[in-house]
Amino acid sequence: MELLLLCIPVIVVLFLFNYLPMAGIVMAFKDFKPLDGIWGSPWIGMKNFEFFVRSDLIWNVTFNTVMYNLAFILLTPIISVGFAVMLNETGNRVMVKAYQTLFFLPYFLSWVVVSIIFYAFLSTENGLINSAIAVIGIEPVSWYSEIGAWPYIILFAGLWNQIGYNTIIYYAGLMAIDPALYEAAAIDGAGRWQRFLHVTLPMLSNLVVVMMILGIGKIFFADFGLFYQLPLQSGTLLPAVDVINYFTYRALMQLGDYGMGTAIGLYQSVMGLILVLVTNWLSRKVTKGEQGLF
């Protein structure tokens, strides 16, 4: 009984801020009127979902969101595992600590601060990139209206932010591998590369699978700050950085269309849930129940 009481604060907070909004999903099927409240507003069936067929915008933002996230899901583990293995191989305690600290720094910055840092590099008049390319005779580029460059800038910034955190997680995973395995491999004459292929990768694979399943579950959700702050809310760049979360945000704060905003959120959550369940099931099936999130 005492144990149950200890759980109460978390249960209450999650109820108010996570479960009540889930109940609020009914608004996707209602014509929300502030005066009538969430429960009193009239039902309108699937009307809030009409914009899915009426315009291409939702498909464009879905495409953007999924493509960016796919790139992150694939690139993050490749780069982070690479760095983690290198940290492990260099084996110098002091250096490893220093590397970890430095790698981790970008994770500590808010997207507002990151947007200012990027401005220092991308500013048309004073930016370091334009100064640098001027040296080799290239005309200054107006980066904040150069839409073609932004998918790469976003990708770069997202990775810059996340790699350190992921490297630490994978490095922690490496630390947990039994050293006896490496010794056995060395006795069998395995080189550095063979040890990586036959000991490190198999032992890390469960962690990679878990991180990837979590990533796939969030594939319809964008890290809003990255897409909202980094381009300094430049309207010209919107087509390149418009993601589902941005679309929902506009529906809420600019259009005040609560029904449509809720409908998009429901679409995001349901797709995400289905993807997690399918990926987890697939992962368990392929590895015969050994690897998965749950």
Place this chain on the structure above:
Amino acid sequence: MIEKTGKDVLVKVLMHGVLVGFALFCIVPMLVVISISLSDEKDLLINGYSLFPRIFSSGAYDYILTSPNALLNAYGVTILSTILGTVFGVLFMSMAAFPLSRPDFRYKGWITFYVFFTMLFSGGLVPTYLVVTQVLQLQDTLWVLFLPVFISAWNVILLISFFRSIPFEMVESAKIDGASEVTIYWKIVLPMSKPALATVALLVALRLWNEWFTSMLYIREQSLVSLQFWMQRVMQNMQFLLMNQDVMGGGAALLGDLPNESARMAMAVLAAGPMMFVFPFFQKYFAKGLMVGSVKG
């Protein structure tokens, strides 16, 4: 033993090269920002940004600190919400994680699922916004700055897996000695879990310190604007002035005098600075805390 060969040394040097390269990649942009913030504004406008200040000046900081009220207020709001959210977040989450890590807790399965499900499914932005503003009426309060984000399923799970690594016999023998569950939690489990608690505290504090979105959604009252959101708005205003200086005519002359470019960078330094100082103190726990959480999770 693995032999040290010439090839082996070469591989190690290459690896250090790559790692140093990426480390520079992480730190140099921040050093650049600090350098620009300490540069002379007129020189910046003529010669552009540079990696090191050509003409040293504290003008940007002087400019920001001439009217420090808004900044100090924003600091106060952020510090207060970060501290409240972190203290209560870590307390509540560890209180729940303790029973959930116990094999003998009857409702373990149900409550774990209740917590875990919030990771898989959510109501979305708009219903959350309406619950917070219409049902709970929390807009324009200090509470709204941390209540919606200070409990996260991920952190609860991290704590559960750490608590599980504490030998259950310790709990059992304390119970035989007549200790209550609360005493066991407070006197035995918490003191043994410092790395995990520090890790979760850091994650929560980081999230709250860097929070701008909740302010943007829920705060209209000037005195409750958080640091990051305040900075975002100042940036937007500067950008707006800059873009419209031709239209406003006289504005251009006015702008030339303000340390505009260096002030942006100075603000970034002021906003990120405190976290940079806190970070090394947590670092020693961090790898350990994350390790247990991720490996066993």
